[in-house]
Amino acid sequence: MAEEQNKIKTILPEPTLRRLPWYLAYVNLLQKQKVEYVSSTQIAKEIKVDASQIAKDLSFLNLKGKTRIGYEVDTLVCVLADFLGFKEIHNAFMVGVGSLGGALMRDSGLTQYGLNIVAGFDINKDIVGTSICDVPIYDMKDLAACRKETGTEIGILAVPVEHAQEAADLMIACGLKAIWNFTPYRIKAPEDIVIQNTSIYAHLALIYNRMQDNSKQG
Amino acid sequence: MAEEQNKIKTILPEPTLRRLPWYLAYVNLLQKQKVEYVSSTQIAKEIKVDASQIAKDLSFLNLKGKTRIGYEVDTLVCVLADFLGFKEIHNAFMVGVGSLGGALMRDSGLTQYGLNIVAGFDINKDIVGTSICDVPIYDMKDLAACRKETGTEIGILAVPVEHAQEAADLMIACGLKAIWNFTPYRIKAPEDIVIQNTSIYAHLALIYNRMQDNSKQG
Numbered sequence: 001m002a003e004e005q006n007k008i009k010t011i012l013p014e015p016t017l018r019r020l021p022w023y024l025a026y027v028n029l030l031q032k033q034k035v036e037y038v039s040s041t042q043i044a045k046e047i048k049v050d051a052s053q054i055a056k057d058l059s060f061l062n063l064k065g066k067t068r069i070g071y072e073v074d075t076l077v078c079v080l081a082d083f084l085g086f087k088e089i090h091n092a093f094m095v096g097v098g099s100l101g102g103a104l105m106r107d108s109g110l111t112q113y114g115l116n117i118v119a120g121f122d123i124n125k126d127i128v129g130t131s132i133c134d135v136p137i138y139d140m141k142d143l144a145a146c147r148k149e150t151g152t153e154i155g156i157l158a159v160p161v162e163h164a165q166e167a168a169d170l171m172i173a174c175g176l177k178a179i180w181n182f183t184p185y186r187i188k189a190p191e192d193i194v195i196q197n198t199s200i201y202a203h204l205a206l207i208y209n210r211m212q213d214n215s216k217q218g
Numbered sequence: 219m220a221e222e223q224n225k226i227k228t229i230l231p232e233p234t235l236r237r238l239p240w241y242l243a244y245v246n247l248l249q250k251q252k253v254e255y256v257s258s259t260q261i262a263k264e265i266k267v268d269a270s271q272i273a274k275d276l277s278f279l280n281l282k283g284k285t286r287i288g289y290e291v292d293t294l295v296c297v298l299a300d301f302l303g304f305k306e307i308h309n310a311f312m313v314g315v316g317s318l319g320g321a322l323m324r325d326s327g328l329t330q331y332g333l334n335i336v337a338g339f340d341i342n343k344d345i346v347g348t349s350i351c352d353v354p355i356y357d358m359k360d361l362a363a364c365r366k367e368t369g370t371e372i373g374i375l376a377v378p379v380e381h382a383q384e385a386a387d388l389m390i391a392c393g394l395k396a397i398w399n400f401t402p403y404r405i406k407a408p409e410d411i412v413i414q415n416t417s418i419y420a421h422l423a424l425i426y427n428r429m430q431d432n433s434k435q436g
Contacts, residue, residue: 017427021420025379025402032380047404085426103321113419114426154425161243162250177432178425184243186265194428198421201331202239203414207372207396208303208332209235210412214395 016057022047023054024080030073039070086114091152093176094120095167096159097127097137100182104156105132118150140167144174153177161185234275240265241272242298248291257288304332309370311394312338313385314377315345315355318400322374323350336368358385362392371395379403 026046030038040058044051055065058076061083065071081087094101097120104110105117120137122128128139138146146152155176159167164185171179178194181187184202189195244264248256258276262269273283276294279301283289299305312319315338322328323335338355340346346357356364364370373394377385382403389397396412399405402420407413 012427014424017424018420021402021417021423022404026404029380029403046406048406084423085430086423088426090422090426099324099326103325106317106324107321108317109419110422113422115422153429162247178429180421180425184239185247186240186244188264188266192432194425194432196421196425196428198416198418199239200416200418201327202236203398203416204308204328204331204333205239205302205304206232206235207398207412207414208306208308209230210414211371211396212303214410214412 012060016060019047019049019053019057020061020080020084022049023058024077024084024086027071027073027076027080031077035073037066037070038073038076040065042070086112088114089116090114090154091116091118091150092154092156092180093118093143093146093152093171094135094156094158095140095143095171096157096163097122097124097132098158098160101156101158102132104158104182105135108133115154117156118152119146121146140170143170147174147176154180156180156182157187158182230278234278237265237267237271237275238279238298238302240267241276242295242302242304245289245291245294245298249295253291255284255288256291256294258283260288304330306332307334308332308372309334309336309368310372310374310398311336311361311365311370311389312353312374312376313358313361313389314375314381315340315342315350316376316378319374319376320350322376322400323353326351333372335374336370337364339364358388361388365392365394372398374398374400375405376400 023043026043027038040051040054043054061079063071063076063079092115094105094117105120117135120132120135121140121143122137123140127137130137153176155171157164157167157179161183164183165187168179168187168189172189172193181195181197184199187195241261244261245256258269258272261272279297281289281294281297310333312323312335319338323338335353338350338353339358339361340355341358345355348355371394373389375382375385375397379401382401383405386397386405386407390407390411397407399413399415402417405413
């Protein structure tokens with residue numbers, strides 16, 4: 001069984017991985033509404049993904065719907081949340097406790113998705129030594145020691161863009177294995193480091209641009 | 219000239235639009251370091267995008283590098299920031315002032331990228347009537363009136379997932395033209411409404427999954 005699980009995870013294509021949280025969000029909702037079963041057609045209608053694609057995605061997790069009944073909602077919620085890693089606790093450092101970094105430390109939603117921010121790091125003497133929501137903020141030079149002590153593997157990068165690469169280099173040198181990059185800078189890293197870019201400001205450009213196109217057509 | 223600009227914007231492919239903010243982040247950095255010129259090869263090395271692709275992307279904005287010298291940094295910064303809409307002010311509503319919504323209202327970074335949150339909306343009586351960073355929080359039922367009064371077109375959606383569609387429907391009915399969706403729910407909307415999904419929690423699943431793959435290979 002363990003081997004089978006491994007096999008599943010290795011072959012899972014990224015587009016599937018990106019869709020699974022959408023399914024989870026929807027079936028979570030159904031669970032709250034005490035719905036017991038859901039068909040791929042019904043999910044398809046809500047999520048705007050082909051029903052056949054949904055069935056295929058879920059089959060990667062060995063989830064199969066019953067004819068005419070569909071998938072058991074409780075099972076979907078449980079298997080999806082488990083597979084996506086939302087049920088485990090993943091320790092993380094916040095590197096850069098400015099406006100965005102501080103805001104993310106205040107967002108309890110991250111905890112619900114398994115992310116536990118255990119410490120913040122900054123170079124600003126005014127905030128080093130303070131805490132946000134009971135999470136202490138240390139000097140950047142304590143990163144290595146703190147990493148060893150806590151075994152933390154994920155670093156959230158939210159420093160000013162001009163320090164992004166330098167901070168990423170330090171995080172990697174200290175032994176962090178994954179960087180969740182909130183800066184708009186494309187950081188460089190060795191291949192075995194997981195990099196996830198979430199440049200929310202870049203999304204603003206997409207919104208502005210599409211709005212302009214719409215208003216031209218309208 | 220105005221017509222030419224319009225033409226450029228219409229033909230710009232989305233992958234190009236997604237890359238432009240990366241170029242801007244990098245040339246902003248160069249500008250701070252007082253660098254005057256940059257070649258596409260140099261940008262390519264930093265950003266890990268093909269030099270020819272960069273030249274092509276920039277040519278959409280009528281930006282052409284000079285042989286052996288490259289692009290003028292000041293011009294790149296100016297044209298990119300202007301084209302991406304970061305220099306204008308775009309009013310926005312925060313719909314759902316919970317943990318994430320409140321955090322986003324505290325992030326001054328959004329202002330730097332042209333987004334001006336003018337009001338927050340929630341159903342929680344405890345926070346209606348209060349404010350965050352001088353931005354007032356109103357009852358959801360005041361959304362329509364407030365939209366008319368301010369002419370706001372962008373709504374940031376950060377309500378609990380079970381209210382996402384309902385809140386989106388209200389936002390559209392009130393006349394908002396774009397929804398920046400921070401919930402993991404795939405909201406449905408008419409085609410002329412701009413939807414940008416930024417489900418940061420879904421990105422966590424990608425990080426967890428890739429870390430697991432790496433540790434298996436390692």
